Amino acid sequence: MKKRKLRDLEVTEIGMGCMGFSHGYGAVPEESYSIEAIRRAYEFGCNFFDTAEVYGMQQFEKGHNERLVGKAIEPFRKDVILATKLHIETEEPKQDGSLYNTIHRHLEASMEKLRTDYIDLYYLHRVNPDIPVEDVADVMGRLIKEGLIRGWGMSMVNTELIERVQPVTPLTAVQNIYSMLDRDYEKKVIPYCMEHNIGFVAFSPIASGFLSGKVTTETKFGFDDVRTWVPQMKKENIAANQPVLELIESYAKSKNVTNAQIALAWMLKKYPHVVPIPGSKNKERILENLGAWKVELTDREFKELDDRLSKIAVYGNRKDVGFATEYID
């Protein structure tokens, strides 16, 4: 697979979101299946794996996903770029004696689960307004110097937050929601990142499955499935957003590829520093998604698709339910 730069880290154009094996999309497969799925993705050429300390907390326990990913990638750990994320609760730095101690403690716990002694990309999963991002950036800078992490990032942030941390410790990547249905960050964050050599990692790039065309108004979502609250997955919004799907389908048919592949190929063509991390619990769909790197949209096809897409109204943005809305600009 072709590679892209997230500042100093070289990752495959498409990474693998591993959350669904533990968290967020209902029942999970057997551990052996998930491990094999991750290893197959690696064999296919993927070198970028995304997890977080909290993945698993609904059905299992915090760290379930990190344990699974750690076990899966252990044989080829040095060959991959491993990303994980932490949350910092307001009272923790006081209890630990310092913010450095808190972040270091989270990092050590993640590394143990992930069976590694360094993390390539360590994200602040959500900004806690009680903890200044400049202080987090300072600690991340120390951890880089100590060789415990290679780079750092923040998730669901706007340009104001990014600008505050840049002079302290420049970001390796920002990880925000981005897909054909969620394009708020095209206005400021994506251009800012491009200008300042910050990678942009797009999560939920298939709009939680909608852009594959496999979700219909009849689809039922179970326990621990984010789609019970994701507004795009409300029946009326699934129906209202069909024009986006019809547009994708017309390209998928003419190029003999899948809808999900068009959704991913579109963002790869649109920006040189955007790296989508689609998530799937299914071995075949994982390879289908990774295979999107080979789907070439010509300049003309892309322009036409992008122009037509921009004219279609989209319903059910996550900010309608207050999903980290304060950081969307």
Ligand SMILES: NC(=O)c1ccc[n+]([C@@H]2O[C@H](COP(=O)([O-])OP(=O)(O)OC[C@H]3O[C@@H](n4cnc5c(N)ncnc54)[C@H](OP(=O)(O)O)[C@@H]3O)[C@@H](O)[C@H]2O)c1
């Ligand atoms: N930073 C953050 O706050 C944050 C938040 C959410 C997610 N993430 C990361 O981003 C990754 C991806 O996000 P996501 O999983 O929410 O969204 P996504 O990749 O847009 O969608 C995942 C959903 O789409 C389905 N799907 C994926 N590929 C498909 C295909 N080719 N055909 C049909 N259905 C397909 C999956 O079902 P199946 O499993 O059945 O294939 C799953 O239900 C996560 O794994 C996680 O690592 C980060």
